[in-house]
Amino acid sequence: MSRSIRAVRVAIALAAMLAATLPAIAEQTTADPGYTRAIAADADQLRHARVNGVRLAYRLEGAGTPVIFVHGEGYSHELWGQQLDAFSRDYLFVSYDRRGHGQSEDPLTGYSETAHANDLEGLIRHLGIDDAHFVVNSRGGAIIIRFLKLYPQRVRSITFADATIPLSPITEESAFHGAVTALHGPAPTLEQVIAGRDRAKTSRFTRIAQSRDDVRPVLHRMVDAYSPRVSANPQRSDMASATHIGPWNSRDFPDMATMAQPILLIVAEHGDPFFIAGAQEAHRLWPNTRYHLMGDVDHLLMLEAPEDFNQRVGAFIREVDEQIAGRARWTEVKRGGDYD
Numbered sequence: 001m002s003r004s005i006r007a008v009r010v011a012i013a014l015a016a017m018l019a020a021t022l023p024a025i026a027e028q029t030t031a032d033p034g035y036t037r038a039i040a041a042d043a044d045q046l047r048h049a050r051v052n053g054v055r056l057a058y059r060l061e062g063a064g065t066p067v068i069f070v071h072g073e074g075y076s077h078e079l080w081g082q083q084l085d086a087f088s089r090d091y092l093f094v095s096y097d098r099r100g101h102g103q104s105e106d107p108l109t110g111y112s113e114t115a116h117a118n119d120l121e122g123l124i125r126h127l128g129i130d131d132a133h134f135v136v137n138s139r140g141g142a143i144i145i146r147f148l149k150l151y152p153q154r155v156r157s158i159t160f161a162d163a164t165i166p167l168s169p170i171t172e173e174s175a176f177h178g179a180v181t182a183l184h185g186p187a188p189t190l191e192q193v194i195a196g197r198d199r200a201k202t203s204r205f206t207r208i209a210q211s212r213d214d215v216r217p218v219l220h221r222m223v224d225a226y227s228p229r230v231s232a233n234p235q236r237s238d239m240a241s242a243t244h245i246g247p248w249n250s251r252d253f254p255d256m257a258t259m260a261q262p263i264l265l266i267v268a269e270h271g272d273p274f275f276i277a278g279a280q281e282a283h284r285l286w287p288n289t290r291y292h293l294m295g296d297v298d299h300l301l302m303l304e305a306p307e308d309f310n311q312r313v314g315a316f317i318r319e320v321d322e323q324i325a326g327r328a329r330w331t332e333v334k335r336g337g338d339y340d
Contacts, residue, residue: 072138076102
């Protein structure tokens with residue numbers, strides 16, 4: 001069986017998993033008018049840019065060195081709401097809705113990692129940014145890896161926050177197990193698809209977030225905006241997502257071992273084992289990395305423990321900027337300038 005056919009069948013499995021999981025979350029949303037007010041207020045703060053033929057929504061606040069936040073599959077720029085005030089005080093804060101998410105347009109095609117990476121670069125170019133720090137979650141990890149390979153000069157540092165790193169094995173405990181193993185073997189049976197769906201529904205991805213009154217409304221708003229798109233046309237995200245499943249179970253990212261950019265790997269204690277294993281393997285294989293396990297949080301750690309998260313990411317970014325400034329001052333000394 002060809003790899004493309006397997007990818008399509010895996011996409012169908014993924015579509016079943018997400019179709020069962022995301023609408024189930026959305027159905028739990030009560031008819032709270034606060035949701036509508038929050039969406040309207042947030043929309044007033046959004047700007048828009050036409051990038052690669054797609055209208056992208058983004059949030060821009062503050063001034064200084066840019067810090068760009070990239071959300072995962074099914075979420076939106078709202079994922080980073082608790083980082084806005086903390087980082088816009090000292091930096092240029094940028095968050096955006098990837099194509100097919102939030103307030104951005106959702107074309108029928110163009111959902112590969114390369115397409116998302118090119119969208120990100122186009123937005124950066126639109127904003128006149130030379131380079132930036134990046135903070136990414138979930139599938140944003142796979143996107144930023146592709147971005148780093150395509151545009152390394154744009155990257156000052158990367159923080160992987162419970163993010164996809166295509167180095168780890170997929171264990172049976174992972175919500176991704178059924179879909180990923182199907183790519184390398186026979187087409188999944190209906191029973192396997194159902195089993196994968198049930199694992200996704202009972203995973204600890206967002207169990208803590210669901211139990212938190214301050215986090216649950218944000219999760220519901222993001223899912224409410226995303227799940228109708230999945231139901232209307234799974235090709236917009238799920239089939240394209242199959243293109244990045246293959247590398248998850250392999251080690252075909254040797255270029256990362258040569259990348260000099262500083263990397264912070266943060267994982268959630270109660271997240272999917274896939275993210276923890278990927279970060280641990282990256283810490284072992286990649287140069288210039290730091291690893292931290294955040295306790296008592298799951299996949300939405302940036303919303304569940306924002307003070308801890310912001311402190312750790314902020315300290316890392318400050319240190320990187322100090323190192324870059326130090327190298328620049330030393331270069332001036334070598335050129336005959338002053339070092340103060």
